Amino acid sequence: MDRILIKGGNTLSGSVRINGAKNSALKLMAAALLTDEPLILTNMPDLADSRFMAHLLNHLGVETERRDDRAMVLHGKTLATPFAPYDLVRKMRATFNVLGPLIARHGHARVSLPGGCAIGARPVDLHLKALQAMGAQIELEEGYAVAKAPKGLHGALINFPFISVGATEHAMLAAVLADGDTVLENAAREPEITDLADCLNAMGASVSGAGGATITIRGVGSLHGHTHRVVPDRIEAGTYALAVAAAGGDVRIENCAPEHLGALWDRMRAIGVTVEPQDAQCVRIVQNNGRCAAVDMETQAYPGFPTDLQAQFMAVMCCADGASIIRETIFENRFMHAPELVRLGADIMVHGREAVVRGVPVLHGAPVMATDLRASVSLVIAGLIAQGNTEVSRIYHLDRGFEGLEQKLSALGADIKRVSG
Ligand code: UD1
Numbered sequence: 001m002d003r004i005l006i007k008g009g010n011t012l013s014g015s016v017r018i019n020g021a022k023n024s025a026l027k028l029m030a031a032a033l034l035t036d037e038p039l040i041l042t043n044m045p046d047l048a049d050s051r052f053m054a055h056l057l058n059h060l061g062v063e064t065e066r067r068d069d070r071a072m073v074l075h076g077k078t079l080a081t082p083f084a085p086y087d088l089v090r091k092m093r094a095t096f097n098v099l100g101p102l103i104a105r106h107g108h109a110r111v112s113l114p115g116g117c118a119i120g121a122r123p124v125d126l127h128l129k130a131l132q133a134m135g136a137q138i139e140l141e142e143g144y145a146v147a148k149a150p151k152g153l154h155g156a157l158i159n160f161p162f163i164s165v166g167a168t169e170h171a172m173l174a175a176v177l178a179d180g181d182t183v184l185e186n187a188a189r190e191p192e193i194t195d196l197a198d199c200l201n202a203m204g205a206s207v208s209g210a211g212g213a214t215i216t217i218r219g220v221g222s223l224h225g226h227t228h229r230v231v232p233d234r235i236e237a238g239t240y241a242l243a244v245a246a247a248g249g250d251v252r253i254e255n256c257a258p259e260h261l262g263a264l265w266d267r268m269r270a271i272g273v274t275v276e277p278q279d280a281q282c283v284r285i286v287q288n289n290g291r292c293a294a295v296d297m298e299t300q301a302y303p304g305f306p307t308d309l310q311a312q313f314m315a316v317m318c319c320a321d322g323a324s325i326i327r328e329t330i331f332e333n334r335f336m337h338a339p340e341l342v343r344l345g346a347d348i349m350v351h352g353r354e355a356v357v358r359g360v361p362v363l364h365g366a367p368v369m370a371t372d373l374r375a376s377v378s379l380v381i382a383g384l385i386a387q388g389n390t391e392v393s394r395i396y397h398l399d400r401g402f403e404g405l406e407q408k409l410s411a412l413g414a415d416i417k418r419v420s421g
Pocket of ligand 1: 022023024026093094123124125126127128163164165166167307308330331332
């Protein structure tokens with residue numbers, strides 16, 4: 001199995017180019033089920049997760065072709081049986097978002113309940129309730145959601161009890177072809193939601209209010225093909241910004257959307273890092289003041305601090321000057337990186353949803369193990385500042401969400417390589 005070896009101590013400099021957002025790409029790919037014309041997604045990341053989603057879509061009858069220009073063509077001209085087996089769903093939660101489009105297109109579907117990162121229970125009750133409100137009859141049978149809507153889906157008022165990115169996207173994907181108006185209240189406001197709405201609208205849907213708490217979808221009879229550029233990955237961009245905060249240096253992060261990371265910039269400036277947006281697609285991060293200051297941080301739904309950057313922020317706080325309280329409000333079990341960071345010499349105490357990180361002067365390299373997607377990259381960041389060699393194993397987690405991480409970091413001056421076996 002592949003591992004990543006890092007020799008810590010180098011500062012980072014130069015520029016790094018950010019890919020399209022994994023989390024957006026996966027839901028945009030599901031939109032290909034809604035039309036019999038080709039959907040072309042440009043700025044597509046090439047990741048284990050997007051390949052996995054493509055396999056599932058192929059099984060469902062969508063032809064996919066990855067082009068050399070970082071585009072993917074998805075064509076669901078005639079769909080196959082609407083059955084998504086466990087093996088094609090279990091690795092990744094986003095695959096569950098095919099259920100709504102399949103019901104919309106076929107009137108019935110059988111989709112395995114999902115797996116994904118082990119960061120809490122992560123049920124899909126909100127997804128199912130939204131589809132049921134639109135007229136789907138759903139039974140849970142032996143690990144599968146078995147759904148039918150003999151009269152088709154209809155518009156509904158759906159008030160989410162709390163914010164869910166996946167359920168908001170799933171409801172949008174189902175509602176665009178429903179009969180009548182659907183109103184989503186307490187909807188997620190992430191840039192990936194707006195990206196999905198923009199793509200669906202360009203395919204002929206009528207979605208308004210995305211990016212706000214209330215989204216209104218007027219159902220239409222059919223959607224057509226379109227070419228859509230995937231929004232930049234704010235989590236990848238934020239990860240490189242935090243790597244610079246940890247290791248020190250001066251890096252331009254290009255092809256990103258700095259406006260999507262306001263909460264991160266706020267915390268980074270508070271710890272003493274210089275954040276200089278250059279234009280709408282580029283931000284310069286400079287850290288040459290020695291140790292960062294310790295500050296508290298709490299994850300929140302967008303526009304708050306993203307839970308997907310919490311582990312990376314904790315890695316930076318490990319060597320900060322002072323103590324930091326990090327509070328995770330989105331997922332109940334998302335501190336699995338803490339014991340691994342402690343193996344590198346960090347001082348972290350976890351109490352339920354709070355972690356107290358007391359900055360230490362140095363970390364020391366050690367073998368560590370990735371436990372989930374974002375946790376694994378926090379170990380890489382910690383390895384960049386640790387004295388000596390850090391070896392990160394189980395990096396298949398990393399490959400789910402970060403394309404070319406070791407090449408990009410090594411181009412910035414880090415001593416990092418991947419080894420097999
Ligand atoms: C998406 C992102 C993930 C990110 C998360 C929060 C993708 C592929 N993944 O995950 O990277 O960390 O948003 O920004 O886009 N919940 C329920 N019932 C439901 C749905 C969710 O209880 O039906 C809970 C979850 O367990 C979690 C919280 O709601 O505690 C938020 O989850 P949600 O926003 O749905 O996250 P995902 O869409 O799974």
